Amino acid sequence: MKENYTGAPANRVDGRAKVTGEAKYTAEFDIPEVAYGVVVNSSIAKGKIKRIDTSAALALPGVLQVFTHENRPGYTWLDSHYQDEDSPPGSPFRPLYSKEIMFSMQPIALVVAETFELARYAALLVQVDYEMQPHETDFKANLKDAYRPKKYKSTKPPEPRGDAEGAYDQAALKLKETYIHPPQHHNPMEMHAAIAKWDEDGKLTVYDKIQGVQNSQKYLSNAFGLKPDDVHVISPFVGGAFGSGLRPQYQLFLAVLAARELKRAVKVVLTRQQMFSFGHRPNTLQEISIGASTEGKLESVQHHAYGETSRFEDYHEDVVIWPGVLYHCDNMKVSHQLVGLDVYTPLDMRAPGGSTGIFALEIAIDEMAYKTGIDPLEFRLRNYTTTDQSKGLPHSSKELKECYRQGAERFGWDKRSMAPRSMKEGNQLIGWGMAHGAWEAKQQEASAKVVLSPEGKLTVSSATADIGTGTYTVMSQIAAETMGLPLENVTFLLGDSTLPKSPLEGGSWTVASVGSAVKLVCQKLQEDLLKLAQKMENSPFKDAQPEEVSFANGQMFLTQAPASSISLLALLQQNEGKPVEAEATQKPEKEQKKYSSYSHSATFVEVQVDEDLGTIKVTRVVSAIAAGRIINPKTGRSQILGGTVWGIGFALQEHTVMDNHLGRFMNHDLDKYHLPVNADTPATDIIFVEEKDEVVNPLGVKGLGEIGIVSVTPAIANAVFHATGKRIRELPITLDKLL
Amino acid sequence: MRPFSYTQSPDVTTAVQEVSAQGAKFIAGGTNLLDLMKIDVMSPSHLVDITQLALNTIEETPDGGLRLGALAKNADTAYHELVQTRYPLLAHAILAGATAQLRNMATDGGNLLQRTRCYYFYDTHTPCNKREPGSGCSAIKGYNRDLAILGTSEHCIATHPSDMCVALAALEATVHVKSSQGERAIPFAEFHRLPGDTPHLDTNLHPTEIITAIELPAKGFAQHYAYLKLRDRASYAFALVSVAAALELEGDTVKEARIALGGVAHKPWRVPEAEALLQGKPASKENFRAVAEAYLAGAKGYGDNTFKIELAKRAIVRALEQAISMEGKS
């Protein structure tokens, strides 16, 4: 596979740019005469600003302005003008809108100065007096006021099937438990940043950290009353986002506002501490009841979730769809309620809903397997489903059984002894646990453009993002293969709002959506090239239909008669030295509606728990993934590895600590908010199981961004149980819980 | 960050003169001070850079001990041949802390003076007696998982976060300091303070004094020692509980035991009377547990951190066992 086409582990096409620093992230763009903005955040969680005194800050030479709710210009303040593509139902947060404080660390002022150092100093001089009001941030204490939202942001929880309560009462074996995970913050390596610059003609150029430039474009044109064409958003590289960049964050609004007022380019970069001042994965409590027969057949599953949200938006994610996706059971009842708190609205975080729901469900299933005395893997096989019962649709493909088989074999699962605490080495208790998971394979409408230069160089583009996932590389591979060109001849452009329309990069749908558009636009280009060939004298392609020609090695040829060929370069000469261009939009096919499409995973984990000290070490992970066609096993593997590390953090470390007296998240830096370090990550074996899917999208891919996490967390929790005999149902599993 | 002026001192005399100015502070590796300045927890108006002073050597003393210059880097100290062979407990403790990059910058003197990692201390929007005397302690009724269970006061329950200092306490080092008034030597046990009603003071070092050296006595316990650090992740995390254990054995009998705890108090915690319980006794698990109970006798939990009481006991037992077996050590 010299050509590095799809299926080959091609190196990242932007790898060199990244390691040499040539790749520019938002805050790194050098804009002449730029001024620096530093945000001031609130100390309290609820109340009003009585007085905000900016005089000391303004008195410093070089401080240009301090923007607050008192002096902010009167742009549109209509709620709907602040909505973006990922807004939950409700009223979006509007920076500097009023004196009202709705959450701790709310941005309340932007200090703009000639230098960053000066702005940072001046920000310390802004004096604020508050009128405090009692806040509620205690999730557990407020569960009693949980409510069903009028509108669900994500999928409405599926309707009940059968008689879950009745079947539970009748069941021979019963389990009813509560599972909790704390709030978590995204913490990408790159901090959120924006640079805004207004041109003489009233046009706006913005560099923003965002997972979809056209979302920022739309948001800004609404909030500032501009024509979309007058807003140009650029974001070529994103240093991780994990969902934190799905919605435009306040640094964007503030930079644009300041730049407009000061008639100067303004840069605003958030600090690590400020990365804890907006969206997060919501604190969630789940009650799961399972009824089963002694033979391990599920008779009833009830799954009720309670997720935290803000006072102003109803954030909700798909926490309770998973029993229906993952298990066969005719009696199911699920619900999802929200708990309103004085916090910022939660925000989709890598595998939103899935990592939450599957962690709880898969521990509960393990618990039930133990009640029946059946091996946890065998238990899952006995309740296997080929249909998604919550939608009443068959799976378009599902190689989960093969994930079980290959994963278990690689791990050596058959050597496991069932009883907890039965695999000891010295004072180390060894535990083996497993879980499986799924993530929906979605395709969104997306557009792409292609230009083939007279020199035979192909430039493909779409306004999508590369949040580190490898979008640049994979799209280039798809285009190179379709056109039969070497990978080096292909350039992919993204992260620019003037490019063809693309959905947000999220939901693991980028390759399915944008990749399919790239393939389509290349096919369109092929048709145009065929037409050019047909115009030539004595062309062997005269009567050829598009499906009768192939492209390889820089040549177009008749598939049935490869000797009848022409090089693309020769063809391009026919076009009078002009490039050949095409644009296309790929929409999901109707056929997809007849199926439910998910990627699947089976994860096997070994842990070592110190019997006396409770310290936990994950020593081995095997994850088998069925996710359709794998375009690039190298970047794909990186996604699953990252997901595995994420799952370790989810299970054992991540936890944003809320101080309910202060109404404030307290561990707002990377010393105190723990994520796994290298020493926490074990040898990880990743298996991509072959899976063919002709329905899911034209490429047959299912996405790899999120499936890598979902089953790792519960597999670790189940392994800890196997090691210690202790069932920990509240994350993170820290050593104190095992003493 | 607030503006500050900066000078680099050529010698100790100038350094101590310069630091007597109002608002002046020494800066060595800067790995703690700069972080705290960036978030406005500390705001010196003048920084006296001492990194050029000739205080970075590690030398033997006439009585068989070792003198660590205050500016010796944590990494250079841990990997120094004499430290490795004679005071491996110290080497292990240092290497259990921070990261390779930090240890390359951090100095031995600075390590002694690093400040607590209490969440509230780090956030100027919250009350904290240590940062702002009289403002209250948010941690006592707030989140205190990482904080102290021994020697606390109603004003502050912070811990001293150092690993190195736990070993220095067990080894009974001496801290040599100097000011324009002269020199003095402070026994390690008296260097750090308990919070009492002055939680803003971490140590008994006067602000105008410079640490010149840390002196280790001849006895290094190189035969039987262990540094056990329990934390929430395998690296780059401060101790929930750590134990420096050093034993002198005669056959199976303990001749001398030194135990210092980290992560549990405002200073490395020693209880000599409890150590004495082991003297002349067989090195057995029961005896270790008895010492552990005695060590934690006065401990008080604050909710999130109550687990540390039992954890510390178990850690003491384990560390002593490791010191006996010396498993995995060359």
Ligand SMILES: Cc1cc2nc3c(=O)[nH]c(=O)nc-3n(C[C@H](O)[C@H](O)[C@H](O)COP(=O)(O)OP(=O)(O)OC[C@H]3O[C@@H](n4cnc5c(N)ncnc54)[C@H](O)[C@@H]3O)c2cc1C
């Ligand atoms: C992310 C992170 C993780 C860490 N993890 C650990 C850990 O796990 N374990 C651990 O033990 N430590 C840890 N540390 C702390 C680290 O060991 C200390 O920051 C370091 O030892 C301080 O040394 P320094 O030379 O950089 O001090 P500086 O920051 O330069 O100074 C610290 C203080 O000491 C004063 N000072 C410095 N030298 C002298 C002197 N000679 N005389 C008088 N005053 C002086 C300064 O005025 C200042 O107040 C960590 C630090 C960081 C940033």
Ligand code: SF4
């Ligand atoms: S424990 Fe000490 S450092 Fe922490 S908040 Fe209380 S006074 Fe401040």
